[in-house]
Amino acid sequence: MLKLIKSRRSMRKFKSDSVPEELLNQVIEAGRYAPSGGNNQSTHFIVVENKDILRELKDLAKEEFAKMQIEENMYKSLVHSITASKNGDYTFHYNCPVLIITANKKDYGNNIADCACALENMMLMANALDLGSVWINQLRWLNENPVILAKMKELGMADDERVYGALALGYADTEDGLPVRKPLDRTGNVVTYVK
């Protein structure tokens, strides 16, 4: 378990090959078995494999980010999304063959945390299956944007739900199709012991 946890890496370059249904089902199942606040089980997994929809989501996000203004103390990755979109070239989902969007009830206090646990489970499961994956935050940042919200509802999201994260999933675009798992610097994440 620790080996699988420590060898997981964010993967941002995907082959166009689709993910076999059997593997995809295992990744989704891993997400569904994540814990939830009070066993609420309200995470909604929206699994997008349709290439036209993926292209449309990419274009819509780019257009909406391009309209936004950069503010002081803005989250640095959001600043990057806005800047790249204004420059006209931005693909938030890295052209992954599968995008698993995690939505949850907007008025539920554990919505972000529950989606994060589901996403972490799916990232670990993907790693165990030699698939690459990366956490995608862009649709969460746009989750009250009217254009993106309307599109998400069109895809099956309920009126009282919002997006709290997503996972780009696929085969790594490397020679052997395996994610690169270089040694990782872990000098952050301080630990304080109270003995």
Place this chain on the structure above:
Amino acid sequence: MLKLIKSRRSMRKFKSDSVPEELLNQVIEAGRYAPSGGNNQSTHFIVVENKDILRELKDLAKEEFAKMQIEENMYKSLVHSITASKNGDYTFHYNCPVLIITANKKDYGNNIADCACALENMMLMANALDLGSVWINQLRWLNENPVILAKMKELGMADDERVYGALALGYADTEDGLPVRKPLDRTGNVVTYVK
């Protein structure tokens, strides 16, 4: 991996036995290797094993919850914490021998999500080691409470950090010391396919 993910359960009854250092270190390492927004690595793990401190945290939380008023549409688990505390008998951490508190920068947009990923990794690692664990939200709900905030700073939390979750960890209080892993109903967590 899927077996370990699917057999994880929230465990709320702990033996008083401490967790051997070697196992505890593996759980913490699993948490430290969780992904973070922009590889920020700012999760701060505060590992409390001191029995006096654990008792003090329990008493302080109970006192502070007892002062709170129940509001409309309040998160149901928070309502329970307040009600039980007003009734004078409430142990938010289930008398676990180890409480791992996850803090993060208060002005960082991915603080809750990063802590959730770290907690999920630790829950899975605990399960792989036959330890029991359960997500603890109470110190997050009180993370702007002056009494709890002052105590957390005394325990080593930085001024710009807040608590976004915690893990109660220990041996299950069952005959064999193993967590009970009954079949789990997973009728929630709807999946929508966009093919």
